[in-house]
Amino acid sequence: MTTLMQSDVLSRHLRRHVPLENKVAVITGAASGIGREIALTFAREGARVVIADLDRDAAEATACDIDPHAKRALAIAMDVTDEAQVEAGIYRAIETFGRIDVLISNAGIQTIAPVVDLEFAKWKKLMSVHLDGAFLTTRAALRQMYRQKSGSVIYIGSVHSKEASPLKAPYVTAKHGLIGLAKVVAREGGAHGVRSNVICPGFVRTPLVEKQIPEQARELGISEEDVVRTVMLKETVDGEFTTAADVAETAAFLAAFPSNALTGQSIVVSHGWSMQ
Ligand code: NAD
Numbered sequence: 365m366t367t368l369m370q371s372d373v374l375s376r377h378l379r380r381h382v383p384l385e386n387k388v389a390v391i392t393g394a395a396s397g398i399g400r401e402i403a404l405t406f407a408r409e410g411a412r413v414v415i416a417d418l419d420r421d422a423a424e425a426t427a428c429d430i431d432p433h434a435k436r437a438l439a440i441a442m443d444v445t446d447e448a449q450v451e452a453g454i455y456r457a458i459e460t461f462g463r464i465d466v467l468i469s470n471a472g473i474q475t476i477a478p479v480v481d482l483e484f485a486k487w488k489k490l491m492s493v494h495l496d497g498a499f500l501t502t503r504a505a506l507r508q509m510y511r512q513k514s515g516s517v518i519y520i521g522s523v524h525s526k527e528a529s530p531l532k533a534p535y536v537t538a539k540h541g542l543i544g545l546a547k548v549v550a551r552e553g554g555a556h557g558v559r560s561n562v563i564c565p566g567f568v569r570t571p572l573v574e575k576q577i578p579e580q581a582r583e584l585g586i587s588e589e590d591v592v593r594t595v596m597l598k599e600t601v602d603g604e605f606t607t608a609a610d611v612a613e614t615a616a617f618l619a620a621f622p623s624n625a626l627t628g629q630s631i632v633v634s635h636g637w638s639m640q
Contacts, residue, residue: 383620385410388461390454392444392501393471395422397570398520401608402468402615404429407436409616414457416442416501417471444471444497454504463512466619467505469498469542470520474572476579479533487534494538498545506549506558514557516619519546520611521562523638525630529595531583539564543630550628559627563614566606566634567596601636 389406393399395417403413407430415430417423420441430437438460442453457464473493475486502517509515524532525539542562549560567573573596580591597603614633618626632638 382410384466384616387411387465387619388414388457388463389466389468389619390414390416390457390464390501390505391468391470392416392442392497393418394468395419395426395439397572398565398568398608398611399468399470400426402470402612403437405609405612405616406466406619407431409620411466411619412436412438412461414438414440414453414461416440416444416453416457418443444469444501445492447500450497450500450504454501454508458508464505464508464515465512466516466518467501467509468518468520468615469501471497472520472572474532474535474576476531476576476583478531478583482533490534491538494535495541495545498542502545502549506553506556509553509558510556512557515553515559516621517546517549517553517558517560518615518618519560519562521546521564521630523564523566523632523634525562525564526632526638526640531580546630547628554624554627557624559618559621559624561618561627562630563611563618564630564632564634564638565611566600566632566637568606568608568611570608597635597637599637600634604635606634 384406389411391399391403394403394415403415407413415423415426423439427437427439440453440456442449475490519542521542522539524536525543528536546560546562553560577588577591581588610633
């Protein structure tokens, strides 16, 4: 009896330390920045991960860093705006690992310009990566999640899902749009055991942000230091950047959450930049 109780306590203890054990997570844009950190964190917590990214070589490097034997990490070259590539990539993920428990729609780009000067092609490109990409990957993953009667869809939104900044019209519009999509997926998915939530990070120093610091400095006519201090971190409680690890921990929490109680929500992780 004691032994049984002890082993029960031990197995609960172990479960706490590998909360994502045996889960399969598809992460788009996982060859860099936030997506890469999510893939590393999920793998550490026991998940098998699919690194889906436009950049095939970087996706393969990330998968190899996680598991050089390619048993627990699969790299897939995928442009999330291309319907055929998304369908084929999700099919390959299911063929390889047998299921999809978590979709993290993370692939994203940025473009900096005032509305009055914004090229239509840049508007459409950004919308397509963020919104078409979220839709196409969600639709493909949901078919499998509905078959399994379980799943968690996590969108990487932004504080710009809630707030606006100048020079970022398409980004702010697309990130607000993700909250709408997540709420509909939560409503429709509930009956199938599928949850859907959005993580809204503040600024994280990834290649996406490093690129926009000089661009914003040019547009605003201020120094790069001032872009960081007076634009990016001005409204935080402590002048600190959010880290990719902060976002990855939040994603792991959402992925491991055990019930439909936490669905249709958007969680801001931003050192207090945005408070709800
Ligand atoms: P990043 O540039 O480091 O990584 C983005 C990844 O997406 C790259 O690997 C890139 O190859 C991939 N990608 C781009 N277009 C793609 C496409 N069409 N199909 C597939 N993959 C594509 O950027 P990041 O900062 O890690 O951003 C990741 C997500 O987090 C984005 O959605 C971004 O909007 C969001 N976000 C970032 C910050 C930040 O401050 N860095 C803050 C809030 C939200």
